[in-house]
Amino acid sequence: MADVVLHVKDVFKSFGGLRALNNVNLAIERGKTHAIIGPNGAGKSTLLNAIIGRLVPDSGSVTFEGDSITGLQPYEINQKGVVRVFQTPEIFPDLSLLQNVMIPVLAKREGSFRFNPFARLFEDKAVREEAMRMLEDVGLQDQSHREAANLSRGDKRRLEMAMGLVQRPRLLLLDEPTAGMSRHDTNRTIDLLQEVKARGLTKVIIEHDMHVVFSLADRITVLAQGTIICEGTPDEVRGNPKVQEAYLGGAHL
Ligand SMILES: Nc1ncnc2c1ncn2[C@@H]1O[C@H](COP(=O)(O)OP(=O)(O)OP(=O)(O)O)[C@@H](O)[C@H]1O
Secondary structure (H helix, E strand, C coil), X not given: CCCEEEEEEEEEEEEXXXXXXXXXXXXXXXXXXXXXXXXXXXXXXXXXXXXHCCCXXXXXXXXXXXXXXXXXXXXXXXXCCEEEECCCCCCCCCCEHHHHHHHHHHXXXXXXXXXXXXXXXXXXXXXXXXXXHHHHHXXXXXXXXXXXXXXXXXXXXXXXXXXXXXXXXXXXXXXXXXXXXXXXXXXXXXXXXXXXXXXCCCEEEECCCHHHHHHHCCEEEEEECCEEEEEECHHHHHCCHHHHHHHHCCCCC
């Protein structure tokens, strides 16, 4: 049987009269990159928010590594190793790249903030080294002392990725990683995500750019109006007429 890391089971969520998730079932397999796609308003963000605890389903359950996480607070789910990156710019623009990556390293070390956090914050040698190694991993080591505000969009994504990866996620949720990017930056981000994929990390990706989806996904789930209309390999999804109809009004994926 497949090794399932995250299970979404029979999830419903309505906003007033609008059913945003309608009996959604999802199984994310270990080590796989699983894309969730669908037209605007399909329910993708609602589903992601149900996974990370930003909203609670009306009914149904979410299970991570065999434990129910339904109804837990976002920070509790994050502590279990479910990490989301990219939804909003989550970097600290006035800090250097190195300091940005040091913050999640410190945050995951319980007790680090106990004494006068700001004096100690960026002086801890071990924390600096861990953050620096992560910057090397994403190719930003030469810019570690730059202010984060001055980065290109593509490099900001690399920095956010470093801040996510340094938390040692067991499940990484990528929320529109290439939104608003140039083709050049999109391609650099695909390269970065492919490098991460090679490490075997389990990932869920929400993305509108089909080039990105088909470059990275092992499996794809298609949502339309809150309902899953198809789930399969990229080839199965690409060839499914229901998907072409619902997702792009008959255009070819
Ligand atoms: N907090 C909310 N209150 C009311 N309606 C909401 C709320 N959040 C989402 N919706 C509605 O639920 C439906 C699903 O929205 P959702 O944002 O999950 O879709 P999406 O697939 O992520 O869309 P997009 O690709 O445009 O981001 C939409 O009709 C949206 O207007």
